[in-house]
Amino acid sequence: MFTRRTLFKLLAAVGVGSLWPTQGQAEEASPATPGRRPSHISYDTSLDFPATISDSSSALSAVEQWENLLDDLDAVELIGRYSRLTPVGDGSRDYRGPCPFCRQGPDSLMVGSRDDSYVCTNCLACGHALDFYIRMERLSLEEAIPRLTGLLVSGALTGKRLRLERMGVALEETRRLACEALQHGSAGHDTREWMKREGVTQETSEQFSLGFLSKDVRQALIPHLRANGFDQAELEEAGMTGWLARHGDESDMSVLISVRDVDGSCRGFCEQAMHENAEVMWTFYSLPYGFTLLSPHRADRLVLSARNGRTSSASVILAERPWDVVLLAEAGIEDAVYVAPLDPAEYRRRLNLYLQRGHTAIWPIRQADITVEFLRGLTDGFGRSAGQLHFAILPPGLRLPEVIRQEGIESVRARLARAKPLRDLLGA
């Protein structure tokens, strides 16, 4: 079973410092999304990286490799190499077979295909498929990671990479159709006019692969993907059908902003509604949701930026909305990112993970929003990662792009340059 200690050993092996969070902090930062990771398994990715390792790309890539393995391994395939697994049946996606550890009973080993975990009801061995492999092969974690990665790369193990690739193709096709609908379709006319009023040029629209989920696209997408070899179950698993069903109402018109992985693959879309009174003005996370279910660790690393989720800047600007990243890029600020809603009380986990990966960030905020409750939320939610945050004060009631319109870009740059760390915030 993975523990912080085993991962610490791995990171120590690649030359990482030795500052680690207290148990309390570790529990605080643990994932809490239901249905994704069983609570009895102690692996998680919410490592509180010490500031000293932010420069250590080798350490980060080691952690990312580990996370990618957790996403890519297919427990039924991997464990099926050691135990003859059969489906539980009755609509369940679980499997069972003899346990190779205790060898007691014919079917004491249960394998969950949804979260790639296993548990033996007899000897209580349990964990992720990766733990199973380490235990079976008597390997250390640092030995197991390259070996399993090699098996996936060589094709000896299929894992979930094929499903990930196919999902990428479906999303890329969706992006292409939505972009065409925005650029050329008559239905995209109102959207183009709205974008003009927002000040978004053609060049920026192309940079972000902006699209329009028109009625035509909504109706044509599933048949189009089916004609291109995707079956219905696959599209449902990708979250495609549920996502489109959400847009059944004609009045619910959204601009799609492509969210890309660091390798440039389209992983979903943030939506920006064009009507003031739209029920949902914008989506917090990329949709459809299938990518998050299939590859939760990669999904946690997704950010929307002008440069495919990564930035070379020492410090980034946290955008309040995905759409703000587009507007800021239009104004010449290319190092804005959208990570999560800027609300420490509710959405701290994702932003916390982002900070733990070594980023420092400027948080644009209005003076009136700096309350005791807000500061409590920051220190409770982010722990010492809060030290990587600086705060730029905005005029009352305005978002950063609106300040640019009112005061001009130089004034905004000056505001950003004056951003203060948390400890100076009360004196702002």
Ligand SMILES: [Zn+2]
């Ligand atoms: Zn057992």
